[in-house]
Amino acid sequence: MALAAPKETYAGRVFEVTIGTSKTAVFGGENVLPFHKFDGDTPHKPVIAFEIQDVAPEDWPDTVKEVYGDAASDPVKWALYCQNNLNAQAIALRLISTHPDRENRSADDAAKTVKAVLDSIEVPLIILGSNNVEKDATVLVAAAEAASSRNCVIGKAQEGNYKTISAAAMAQNHKLIAMSDLDINLSKQLGILITQMGFEKERMIADPMCSALGYGLEYTYSVMERIRLAALTQNDVIMQPPMLADIGMYVWKVKETQASEADLPKWGSLKERGIAWEAVTAGAMLLAGAELLIMRHPDAVRSVQKFIEEF
Amino acid sequence: MALSGVEIFKLLPKTNCKKCGHPTCLAFAMKLAQRQASLDACPDVSEEAKRKLGEASAPPFRPITMGAGNSVVNMGEETVLFRHEKKFVNPCALAVEVKDTDSEESIKAAVDALRDSELERVGQKLRIDAIFIKEVSGDPAKFSQTVLSISAQAPDMPLIISTTNPAAAEAALEKIPGTRPVLYGANESNAEAMAETAKKHKVILGVYAANLDALSELTEKIKATGVEDMVIDSGARTAGDILRDNTFIRRAAIKKSVKSVGYPVISFAQRDDHMLEALVASLCIAKYSSIVVLSSIEKWKSLALFTLRQNIYTDPQVPMQVEQKIYSIGEAGADAPLMITTNFSLTFFIVSGEVENSKVPARLAVMDSEGLSVLTAWAAGKFTASKIAQFIQESGIEKEISKKELIIPGYVSILSGAIEEKLPGWKVVVGPREANALPAFLKTMN
Ligand code: B12
Numbered sequence A: 001m002a003l004a005a006p007k008e009t010y011a012g013r014v015f016e017v018t019i020g021t022s023k024t025a026v027f028g029g030e031n032v033l034p035f036h037k038f039d040g041d042t043p044h045k046p047v048i049a050f051e052i053q054d055v056a057p058e059d060w061p062d063t064v065k066e067v068y069g070d071a072a073s074d075p076v077k078w079a080l081y082c083q084n085n086l087n088a089q090a091i092a093l094r095l096i097s098t099h100p101d102r103e104n105r106s107a108d109d110a111a112k113t114v115k116a117v118l119d120s121i122e123v124p125l126i127i128l129g130s131n132n133v134e135k136d137a138t139v140l141v142a143a144a145e146a147a148s149s150r151n152c153v154i155g156k157a158q159e160g161n162y163k164t165i166s167a168a169a170m171a172q173n174h175k176l177i178a179m180s181d182l183d184i185n186l187s188k189q190l191g192i193l194i195t196q197m198g199f200e201k202e203r204m205i206a207d208p209m210c211s212a213l214g215y216g217l218e219y220t221y222s223v224m225e226r227i228r229l230a231a232l233t234q235n236d237v238i239m240q241p242p243m244l245a246d247i248g249m250y251v252w253k254v255k256e257t258q259a260s261e262a263d264l265p266k267w268g269s270l271k272e273r274g275i276a277w278e279a280v281t282a283g284a285m286l287l288a289g290a291e292l293l294i295m296r297h298p299d300a301v302r303s304v305q306k307f308i309e310e311f
Numbered sequence B: 001m002a003l004s005g006v007e008i009f010k011l012l013p014k015t016n017c018k019k020c021g022h023p024t025c026l027a028f029a030m031k032l033a034q035r036q037a038s039l040d041a042c043p044d045v046s047e048e049a050k051r052k053l054g055e056a057s058a059p060p061f062r063p064i065t066m067g068a069g070n071s072v073v074n075m076g077e078e079t080v081l082f083r084h085e086k087k088f089v090n091p092c093a094l095a096v097e098v099k100d101t102d103s104e105e106s107i108k109a110a111v112d113a114l115r116d117s118e119l120e121r122v123g124q125k126l127r128i129d130a131i132f133i134k135e136v137s138g139d140p141a142k143f144s145q146t147v148l149s150i151s152a153q154a155p156d157m158p159l160i161i162s163t164t165n166p167a168a169a170e171a172a173l174e175k176i177p178g179t180r181p182v183l184y185g186a187n188e189s190n191a192e193a194m195a196e197t198a199k200k201h202k203v204i205l206g207v208y209a210a211n212l213d214a215l216s217e218l219t220e221k222i223k224a225t226g227v228e229d230m231v232i233d234s235g236a237r238t239a240g241d242i243l244r245d246n247t248f249i250r251r252a253a254i255k256k257s258v259k260s261v262g263y264p265v266i267s268f269a270q271r272d273d274h275m276l277e278a279l280v281a282s283l284c285i286a287k288y289s290s291i292v293v294l295s296s297i298e299k300w301k302s303l304a305l306f307t308l309r310q311n312i313y314t315d316p317q318v319p320m321q322v323e324q325k326i327y328s329i330g331e332a333g334a335d336a337p338l339m340i341t342t343n344f345s346l347t348f349f350i351v352s353g354e355v356e357n358s359k360v361p362a363r364l365a366v367m368d369s370e371g372l373s374v375l376t377a378w379a380a381g382k383f384t385a386s387k388i389a390q391f392i393q394e395s396g397i398e399k400e401i402s403k404k405e406l407i408i409p410g411y412v413s414i415l416s417g418a419i420e421e422k423l424p425g426w427k428v429v430v431g432p433r434e435a436n437a438l439p440a441f442l443k444t445m446n
């Protein structure tokens, strides 16, 4: 007997989000599960942003550091290298040096860095704080102002600081990342709080919190799948922003991306292992529903792009 | 197709004799429909009813076991599309391909690599599960010789024998009786002969068709010849096609009870680009394949795939956990340092691994925190000062050690004062935050 293709159609659709001005990137817009183009529309491919920092990446493992070499000594050079040499679709600038436990640089300093980077690149910019709830509230406001009218992504707004950050993103016409702690209800709740302030849901990007392969990946995977299913089957508009997976920072701190082959011969080549760890984490996040990825190693990015081309 | 309670009722004796423990046949039928009772409970049910009900109550994916030795692979039995609904049952097997035209040395190297592939992660032993032996030579004698030699080198390893030539299949299967391999290569043109061979040798038949429609027809045709155990291949090779076909197969079998595709799926991920191969294999693991064939098994690749498989196939309701107790690592004497952590498997294996690395004999007190990590357990109120104090007191460890000193994880340094208050006479030492700093830390303790 021939098989009647068991297709699914859904009531809901993920919002389509465009970022950047001179060169733009578009993601979201589908009314089906990830890559399920056999069920409906998948107008855009996921977008991968290269992560850079406002200080040299002393804290990154050698395997990634050495790819960038001297280019990473300065954020403008680093951004240009990603754009021109690595064909980055977007760049994610992490203002890590503003963290009180790090260099504790001021919001003004951060704003200057943002401006300098924006003045030199054409591709869209994602501006990330240091993940310190209090400090981000001032740093990201200054950064949003410095980036005014450039249609950037500002993040991350969390339960403890969403008010000031969303207000700034709204005033300066940016997109906003809303991050919650690995829980579908918390994600929804934050979405509601932010939209209640008047921020348009169509301008939001949800970050349900990433985790690395072998270190809680299954939690992120299932939370993302559940969010996407709620968006599609229940047509729940708060769950319909595209999702972000901030991969590099979780992957490049786990043991599998650092331990030498001499110490752990059973784990094989460190170089490939690290790249595979980032690529496989990214692949799983894409299958679970992420449309925007932030990654570090160019070889991992290239492999994931080839993978995306196969759909 | 699953039957309703009323449909089942029609097949029962309708005597309401109560021998099944239910007041009426109808009540029993309702329980059967909800899968809360087993048909065996009714002694008077007819053979015909048994057959009809048996078919209707068969699981959506036929359970099939590949191999016969100590390392068999269970496949099928899946009941859901998404892992948050219910635990995925039988983890996708990883197989590596060798060809009968490969040199003897390269086959030996592949078998050695395979034997060497086993590693332990979070307390589970993980390894490449099967060898896929492909006939390329066109020579049945050469093929059967290759199969025999691999089977001799790796006697316990489940085999997938790949050929579309029934004569080559026959020659190879004769050499490895009783090993319950998969014979992969039945297609539209050779189906009858391959089915005969599969029946004769009692092996699992791998069925290939160029698309899902043709596949569904072919499995029905083969089933009619009496072959029950199949693994299926819809010809999908790109990531997009694999996702589409595997999704359709899962949905058809589970939601529509379509029996003709209710078999474990075999997928092929081989790529010249090994990183891309790892990604395509990841897709197969996450999205419903039961076997994925790889071109090679570099250690980094297997480690990443094993880990992903472990993540996808864990129980979403119950985190992996270890037993609450005080573990001795190395020859821990009375003066060995004592540390405490939670019973989340990942936490336990990371921490105990680093303590082993340090070569410092030590004790690790593992407290039941319902399988939560240190910070999660702390945030959830399951790793608190009073619970820690109570656990240490009740463990009786005090009598075995010379120095009443407890090392706590750096992330919960905030607990140190409260623990000291609740454990009179004890000193609390705050350890490093990350376990990888433990070796250096433990050495300074000595
Ligand atoms: C996965 C996860 C979950 C999973 C649970 C996973 C599990 N089995 O524990 C789920 C989704 C269920 C969850 C739930 C919650 N979570 Co949670 N979760 C995480 C996450 C992402 C990873 C945790 C993890 O697996 N870590 C890996 C293990 C190995 O780490 P570990 O046990 O701490 O061990 C390390 C160290 O502590 C050290 N170590 C361990 N033992 C020892 C012993 C000694 C002696 C020494 C020296 C060192 C040491 O070594 C290990 C490796 O370096 C973290 C954020 C993050 N990225 O860390 C948040 C996190 C832990 N969760 C958090 C919270 C608040 C919660 C919730 C209360 C909120 C919610 N979402 O509802 C709930 C509580 C759960 C409940 N039942 O009520 C917070 C905790 C905040 C805080 N600082 O207190 C975190 C930090 C997220 C955040 N806000 O940043 N969570």
Ligand code: SF4
Pocket (backbone or CB within 6 Å): B012, B013, B014, B015, B016, B017, B018, B019, B020, B021, B022, B023, B024, B025, B028, B041, B042, B043, B044, B045
């Ligand atoms: S034992 Fe069989 S015949 Fe008797 S009541 Fe139960 S179902 Fe009916």
